[in-house]
Amino acid sequence: MMIRPAELAAIRDGEVDLAFRRWDRPRVRVGTRMRTAVGVLEVTQVERVALSSLRAEDARRAGAPSLAALREGLGHRPDRSVFRVGLRYAGPDPREALREQVPGAGEIEQIRAWLDRLDAASRHGPWTRATLQIIDRSPGVRAPELAAELGRETAEWKADVRKLKEKGLTESLAIGYRLSPRGEAVLDHGGPPRERAPRPPGTPVPRSIGAPATRGLRDAGVTTLEQVAEYTLEQLRALHGVGPIAVERLAEALAERGLTLRSP
Template sequence: MLMRPAELEAIRKGEVDLAFRRWDRPRVKVGTRLRTAVGLVEVVSVEQTSLSALRAEDARRAGAASLGALKDALAQRAERPVFRVGLRYAGTDPRETLRDALPDADEVRTILAGLDRLDAASPIGPWTRTTLRIIDRNPEVRAPELAAELDRPTAEFKRDVRKLKERGLTESLAIGYRLSPRGEVVLDHEDGPRERAPRREGHPLPRTIGAPATRALRAVDVHTLEAVSGWTRRDLAALHGVGPIALDRLEAALAQLGLSFA
């Protein structure tokens, strides 16, 4: 179930708790927790309805400007029924907590055993350690470049990185990846400690701002939201690649941390 960043932010704030979709059949189930850019969004109800049954209160709860605007948004695919989906913000993604949890020796052995099972089930042979190592050597590098270095299709490489992310070993950045603190402990157990560039303090740039804006910010040595807060909106807008949508998404991410533009 796709949701726009502004819609997600409104759900997180509790301002939106409904969504309306044209589907041929229900695409989500009650109790499903969707992983999104703002954390977990839980589906609390799914029911078929009709355009004639919609009211102004439905539009307000769905974040639409008016009942007419909501109906206009549902005008396409008129042959499909309308579904009313109840939503609530269910907290941060548990993977965020997991990736900062440093495992002890026993837990490391358990994690490695799980990686061994992934390797054994793979049609291409062992890949988990190789993938951890290339991400460790190349933080913030785009997936296609990493996949090319391993001579792997990008889509398959991304799929496998997600399996590592599920275990809290990697984290996705606005561009590329990096090992989580948990992943570093696991890889160091395998290979021995290695010297790494100091981890940047602060919260990474949100992935929702897009690659052009991320590259523009990196070019002026802005890698975290805390660094963004030192800039005015006008000065950021002057950077080539940082458009109004990226600025709005940065502003929303700053607000979650109690920060704002300078």
């Protein structure tokens, strides 16, 4: 279920608790939990409704500017039913805290045994250590490039990386991945710690701005929201690849952390 960044923020802040979708069948169930950019959302209601039954209160709870705007947004695909979906913020993504938890020797052995089971069950042969190593060596590199270097198909390899992410070993960046402190500890276990560049301080720019904007910011030496806040709106718009949607999402991310763009 796709939800725009502004809507995610509004759900987290308690300002929105409904969404309306045109579906041929329900795509979520009551109790479904979804990991998003703002944390975990829980589905509290899924109900088929008539478009004509929607009221101004529905529009307000869905974050629409008006009932007319809500109905207009649902005007496409009239062959599909309208579903009312209740949503609530269920807390931060537990993987974020897990990534920072450096395991002890006993837990590392358990994780490594789990990695061995993944390798044994894979029709591609062992892949877990090679994947951790290439991400460690090439943080922020696009997934297709990493998959190609390993001789893997991109979508299939990304699905494998998500398994590592569930255990807090990797984290997704706006482009590519990097190992978490937890993943570094697992990879380094039994040998000397690898030399790594220090992690840049600050809050990484959100993945929701898209790859072109991320590359444009990176080319300008900007990788964190704190660095974005040093730019004026005009300077930000002038960067290659940073379009209106990216600017909007950066502004939302800045506001969430009490930051703003620099005044002209």
